[in-house]
Amino acid sequence: MTNSDKRALVEECRKSAMTAKEWCASKGINYSTYMQWASRINKEDRNATSKPMQWADITSVANKIPKKETAEVKLICGKWTISVEPGFSPDLLAKVLKVVDTVC
Numbered sequence: 001m002t003n004s005d006k007r008a009l010v011e012e013c014r015k016s017a018m019t020a021k022e023w024c025a026s027k028g029i030n031y032s033t034y035m036q037w038a039s040r041i042n043k044e045d046r047n048a049t050s051k052p053m054q055w056a057d058i059t060s061v062a063n064k065i066p067k068k069e070t071a072e073v074k075l076i077c078g079k080w081t082i083s084v085e086p087g088f089s090p091d092l093l094a095k096v097l098k099v100v101d102t103v104c
Contacts, residue, residue: 006037013038
């Protein structure tokens with residue numbers, strides 16, 4: 001049986017209202033043999049229609065975005081949010097964290 005014969009049978013099965021097993025039984029075709037044909041045809045079709053991978057050009061905008069001069073750290077604990085900005089007092093932060101630690 002040629003590949004074109006197998007392809008025609010697979011197409012006929014797919015167009016029928018039956019399941020592949022029912023169709024194979026009605027045609028006297030071994031189901032596992034049919035599945036091999038269908039798998040091979042699917043693979044051939046995928047390879048024939050697949051396009052070569054193309055890479056996209058990416059333009060970096062990092063240099064175009066102004067950098068924020070101040071960095072902020074946010075500590076979140078439940079409903080509490082503590083914002084720590086440059087120039088913070090480490091002693092004050094330590095005291096606040098001790099209080100938050102007892103609450104959270």
